[in-house]
Amino acid sequence: MIRKFFDKIYKIELPIPFPLKTTNVFLIDEPPRTLVDTGIKTDASFEMLKKSLEGLGFSIPSIERILITHGHIDHYGQAQKISSLSGAPIYIHPKEYGRIRSVIHSFGSLKSILLRNGVPEGLVNQAIRFMESTQKMADSLDEAFFLEDGETITFASMIWKTIHCPGHSPGLICFYWPEKKTLFTGDHLLKEITPNPVLYVPNNNSPLRHPGLKEYLSSLKKVEKLDVDLLLPGHGEEVHDPRGLIRKITGHHQERMDYVLSFLSRGEKTPYEITLDLFPGVPPFEVFLGISEAVGHLEILKEEGRVRVSEKEGKDYYSSEA
Ligand SMILES: [Zn+2]
C-alpha cells in the first residue's frame, strides 16, 4: 500500500518475513530523489519496491540518494543492491556502518552474552542459527557517507536535520523536516508497539554491556523537545500525537521496571528467567530481544542502586537491594 504526504513523500510498505510483516520506506520526490530506508533484501521486497516505484512513474535506477535510519536488516538490507543499480550514495550514522561491517564477527560475542545471561546452551545455538540465517537478507555496504547528529540534509527546496537517537540501535538517526514539523523515526518511535532497545553486541574489545534502554529513554526526551506534529515510522501507521506516544512508552517502561523489581523480591534471577516471566514461551528468534529488554531494565535498576548482580558459574544473577 502506498500513502502520500505533503505532495512529494510516498510511503511504500515492503514485505518482511517477520511478525511485523512490513517495513515502511519513503520516496522523496524532490531533487536529489531520495529513498529513506530500503527494506530487507528478498525477492518479494525488491519486486514490491520496483512495482511501487514504477506505478508512481519512477524507477529504481532513478533514485539519487539513500538515507538509512539504522543498521537492522529490515531497514538497510537492499541498500547496496539499490545503490549498485542506481549509483545513489548511501548515508548512515558511522556507528551503524561499523556495526553492519562487524555483524558476522559479533556472533561469537553474542553467544557468550546469551550464556552469561542464563540462556540454556541449546536455545543459544538455535537463536544464533536463526540470526545467522537472516544475514543473507542483507548486503554489507561497500561505501557509505556518514551523517552525524545535527547535520543537514539538503533538497532543492527543503532542508532536513539529522537527529541522533541512540537506544533501539546505537547509531539510529531520525530525519527532521522542521518546515512541516515532521520526523522520520525509523524504529525509534512506532505507533502500535514499544520499540525494543536492542542489546548492543560489542566487538571483542569493548565492554560486555551497554545501557541501551537508558540511552533510549533520553533519546525520547530529545524528540519530545522538537517541534513535531507528525511522525513517519519505519513500521505501521503515522503518528499525529508524538508527545502522547512518548508519554505512553515512558510509562510502559516504568511499569516494566517496577514489575522486574517486584519479581526479584522473590529471590535472585538470571536475565533469562526474567525474560521467561515477561514473555512466557519466547521462541528462539525472539530470545535475544527478550534478553535485551530484561537487561535494559536491570542495568537502569543497578545504576540506581536498587539491584545488585553477582556471577555464579559463568552466569549473572540479579537480586534486589532492599
Ligand atoms: Zn530496528
Ligand SMILES: [Zn+2]
Ligand atoms: Zn525495524
